[in-house]
Amino acid sequence: MSGTTPSGTSPRRCHQAPPIDHRRGRRLRFPHVNQATVFACQYARLVWLLLNDARNIEEQKDALRAARTALADGSVTIARRMRRLFANGEALPDTFAAAPELGAQLVAHGVRVIAIDAGAPPAEMLATARLLAANGAAGDGGRDAHAKLSAMKNTGMKFAFEDESLAPALNDMLDKVAKPLTVPTGLRVPDEALSPVGVTDESGMWQHFKAASVPDEDAQALFARIDKCRTTAEVARLVDDLSMLAEQAARDGKSHVLAIVCCGFARRETMAEHTRNRPTFAGGLRRLLRGPHLRAIAKLLPRKREMAEDLELVLRRSGEDGADAMIELMAEEPLATDRRVFLETLPRLQAGIPTLVHMLGDARWFVVRNAADLLGEMRVTSAETALLPLLQHADERVRRSIANALINIGSTSGFRAVCDMLDADSPKTRAQAAAALASSRDERSTVELRNALEEEPDTEVQYALLAALGKIATAAAVDQLIRAAEPKRRLLERKSTAFRVAAVEALGEARTPAALAALALLREDKEREVRDAATLAYQHANRVASE
Numbered sequence: 001m002s003g004t005t006p007s008g009t010s011p012r013r014c015h016q017a018p019p020i021d022h023r024r025g026r027r028l029r030f031p032h033v034n035q036a037t038v039f040a041c042q043y044a045r046l047v048w049l050l051l052n053d054a055r056n057i058e059e060q061k062d063a064l065r066a067a068r069t070a071l072a073d074g075s076v077t078i079a080r081r082m083r084r085l086f087a088n089g090e091a092l093p094d095t096f097a098a099a100p101e102l103g104a105q106l107v108a109h110g111v112r113v114i115a116i117d118a119g120a121p122p123a124e125m126l127a128t129a130r131l132l133a134a135n136g137a138a139g140d141g142g143r144d145a146h147a148k149l150s151a152m153k154n155t156g157m158k159f160a161f162e163d164e165s166l167a168p169a170l171n172d173m174l175d176k177v178a179k180p181l182t183v184p185t186g187l188r189v190p191d192e193a194l195s196p197v198g199v200t201d202e203s204g205m206w207q208h209f210k211a212a213s214v215p216d217e218d219a220q221a222l223f224a225r226i227d228k229c230r231t232t233a234e235v236a237r238l239v240d241d242l243s244m245l246a247e248q249a250a251r252d253g254k255s256h257v258l259a260i261v262c263c264g265f266a267r268r269e270t271m272a273e274h275t276r277n278r279p280t281f282a283g284g285l286r287r288l289l290r291g292p293h294l295r296a297i298a299k300l301l302p303r304k305r306e307m308a309e310d311l312e313l314v315l316r317r318s319g320e321d322g323a324d325a326m327i328e329l330m331a332e333e334p335l336a337t338d339r340r341v342f343l344e345t346l347p348r349l350q351a352g353i354p355t356l357v358h359m360l361g362d363a364r365w366f367v368v369r370n371a372a373d374l375l376g377e378m379r380v381t382s383a384e385t386a387l388l389p390l391l392q393h394a395d396e397r398v399r400r401s402i403a404n405a406l407i408n409i410g411s412t413s414g415f416r417a418v419c420d421m422l423d424a425d426s427p428k429t430r431a432q433a434a435a436a437l438a439s440s441r442d443e444r445s446t447v448e449l450r451n452a453l454e455e456e457p458d459t460e461v462q463y464a465l466l467a468a469l470g471k472i473a474t475a476a477a478v479d480q481l482i483r484a485a486e487p488k489r490r491l492l493e494r495k496s497t498a499f500r501v502a503a504v505e506a507l508g509e510a511r512t513p514a515a516l517a518a519l520a521l522l523r524e525d526k527e528r529e530v531r532d533a534a535t536l537a538y539q540h541a542n543r544v545a546s547e
Contacts, residue, residue: 035073040087042067048098050133054244078114080106105132110142113160120156134240135283219260235277239284255296263310266317289318294325302338316349323352347377360386365395376405403436422452431464438468446477463502470506481506482518501533508537
């Protein structure tokens with residue numbers, strides 16, 4: 001719905017100017033309605049619309065008309081403390097959704113006070129609102145905004161800035177016009193005030209809205225013009241054009257155009273030749289990288305592989321919000337190939353950790369498994385408390401991922417918890433523990449696996465332990481495998497041919513010089529199965545080494 005805030009509350013429904021009573025030729029009065037507050041709310045609503053719904057011309061006209069009507073009662077001074085706004089010393093109500101956004105834009109542009117004369121032309125109100133809705137050069141004390149406003153040659157609106165040298169007289173007003181007064185709450189205007197009448201178009205004020213249309217040029221052409229710009233003001237205008245183009249493309253379902261614009265901003269934000277324009281590109285990204293837009297961009301990752309690097313840059317730039325969008329899509333995605341793309345990309349963002357921890361409580365086994373895999377790959381130590389209880393999960397696929405995650409995280413408590421699984425009653429659990437310990441590739445795991453192999457009664461778990469020693473491939477692990485692959489030395493020694501073959505295959509996985517030397521000798525073993533396994537393992541190991 002156009003003209004609504006993210007919370008669903010339309011800025012239009014607050015503090016409109018009273019209508020004209022045509023029978024008496026005067027404005028109707030409503031008790032407890034401060035006209036300075038009405039003006040400030042309508043001006044904030046105009047900025048909000050230009051920022052969030054630039055094509056909604058009728059709503060913008062309505063806000064400007066209402067502001068102009070309210071201003072007839074006298075001049076208004078809007079001031080801010082932090083992001084809190086005051087109109088003629090009275091704080092704007094918290095119930096009005098557009099006020100905080102105007103406060104944020106004033107902060108971005110370094111503006112502290114706006115003084116509006118009673119006769120300020122509507123064209124000036126619209127022009128200044130457009131400037132405030134554009135990207136600000138954050139941190140410059142208001143110098144960029146001061147330069148642009150000076151070029152406008154305003155007669156009815158004056159501004160004071162964080163850099164007090166720019167407008168010292170107005171800056172002195174701050175303590176008088178932004179007093180920390182009691183905030184009026186629940187301030188309402190009757191519904192008949194929501195459509196003010198009696199304001200004609202004789203001034204031609206609506207013609208100024210024509211410049212807010214979406215540009216005719218495509219994104220590539222606009223970026224080509226940006227790269228040739230000589231002034232920051234030109235870049236700011238083109239960034240606004242590109243932002244409007246991207247927002248319209250998102251509404252039309254053309255997410256690839258939205259992605260092209262966001263990727264272009266993100267790339268140029270990192271380029272040395274665009275250093276002075278970085279705040280402008282950052283502002284464009286802040287404007288575009290909202291929840292639905294981020295989902296649309298993340299959704300392109302599996303489908304636009306040629307853009308993958310730039311898309312990842314944009315998602316990384318958006319931090320937790322980008323990671324959360326990708327996590328949501330990953331949980332919903334039915335195609336395993338697309339889920340794999342998200343799984344591979346997410347750890348590189350190093351974000352979304354709270355969401356992943358929350359996913360560990362999901363009822364779907366694959367959601368829990370994916371979250372555990374990612375937390376382990378990202379080595380999130382803080383997730384260990386949530387992971388440990390899931391070693392008892394009903395699904396063995398989840399238990400396997402939890403064990404791997406704990407080993408990857410590398411804490412002592414997590415390591416001990418996985419080692420304790422080697423003593424579990426279930427052979428599957430013991431085999432899962434062996435596979436998890438193989439991923440650590442250190443002496444601690446080697447000792448645990450060798451000790452378990454000496455005591456393990458189950459044949460399948462023995463094979464899992466041998467395979468784990470082959471993946472670890474430490475010197476001690478290879479020595480254990482060589483002894484396991486050798487022929488029986490004692491008459492009563494328990495060592496089947498299948499056990500020896502499993503040890504030979506593990507030596508082929510290890511591929512260390514000692515393992516290759518042992519395989520070369522085992523090619524002459526008396527047992528045919530061992531000879532064949534040793535020959536294949538030796539050939540495979542040499543082929544991998546040559547590659």
